[in-house]
Amino acid sequence: MDKISKKFLFDYLNNSSPTGFEASGQQIWLDYIKPYINDYMVDVYGTAVGIINPKAKYKVVIEAHADEISWFVNYITEEGYIYVRRNGGSDHQIAPSMRVNIYGDKGVVKGVFGWPAIHVRDAAKEETPSLKNIFIDIGAESKKEVEAMGVHVGSVAVFQDELIELNKNYFTGRALDNRMGGYMIAEVARRLHEKKKKLPFGLYIVNAVQEEIGLRGAEMISRRLKPDLAICTDVTHDTQSPMYNKKESGNMKCGNGPVLCYGPAVQNNVLKMLIEVAQKKKIPFQRQAVSRSTGTDTDSFAYSAEGVASGLISLPLKYMHTTVETVHKEDVENVINLIYEVLLQVKPGHDFRYIK
Ligand SMILES: [Zn+2]
16 A cells, blocks of 8 residues: 555545445545546445446446445434434444534534543443443533534434554554455556556446445446446455354454455356466465345446446454444455456356356
8 A cells, every 4th residue: 555545545544434424435536536437427425436438338347435424413302411312333332422513504513422531421231232221422512502403304414533554564443344345456557557547448446435324335336337347346244353153253363364255146157267366377266155246336236227347355354333333454355356367367257157
C-alpha cells in the first residue's frame, strides 16, 4: 500500500456513508478511480460504477458495497433525549458510552449514547442494552432545543470512531464492512491501469449502496447491467478470538488469506476458477460454507434477471458491526491480487454453464 492508496483508504473510511445516504462516500470513491476508468455511471439510489471498455459486449462485474450501518432518530422525549431505530444491523450491545455524529439539517451534531452510572444500577437485575433503553444525549434541555439544533425524526446517527492501525499488521475501525471492499476494487482498477493491462471485455467496478438492509443496491444495478460474470467482495467472520464458535461459524482467520465461499448462490465453475487462479499464483485462501444464501450482494447478482454466474471473495474480519472491525493488511493485498489475477485470465465469451 503506497501513500496514495493509504490516503484514499483513510479518507474513504473516515467519511460517513450510512445506508441510504452514501453520496459523499461515493464521490470520494469515484474521484479516486476516475483516472483508472474510461467511463462511469451512477443510478438513482446512488450505486456508482466505474467502467473499463464500455462498448464491449461481454461484461464482468467486480463489486463491493458502499454503505455502513447507522441509526435513525426515531423518537425525541420532551426532555430532549433521543431514541433510535436501526438502519442496518447496528449493535445495541456496544452503544452505551459511544459518541455519535448526527447528520441534521444544520450540519453535524455531536451526541453520546448515555447510560446510568454503575453506582446506581441494581446489580441483581442489571438491564442489558437494547433498542428499548439505549438513547442519545446531544446536550439539549428539551425536544424544542433538539429540533432547533436541526435534529429530527429521520436524522441519521453514526458512531464517530475512525480508522487506526493496530500493531503492524492490522487496520481497525468503523465500517470496514464493506468499504474495505470499495477500497480493494478501486485498487484493482488502479493496478490494471498502472500495469497497462488491456482487458478484452467490459469491466464494471460496482460500488453498490444499501447492502446492509437487504442487498438492495446490488439488486438494482445487477438488473441494469446484466453482466456475464460477477465477482463480489464482502467481509466474513474471523472466528479465532474469544467467544466465537468454529463448529457453528467455520474456521477463518485474519492473515490466512481471502475466504472463498461455497453455497448455492456461488456458481461452482466461477468458484473453481477463483481457486485455480489462487493456486497458480500462490495466493493463500480459506474456505467457507454458507447455508441457503451468502448474505452478501452475491445473492443479488446470482438471482437477478436470468441468473448471473457469480462468485464471492470475502475478507476475514474481526468483530463485525462494532466500531473496532479489524482486518489483516496481507488479506487486503491478497484479495486485490486475487481479483486482479482472475480478471487477467477471463476470456470474453467464457461460458460458465455446467452442461453445454
Ligand atoms: Zn454488514
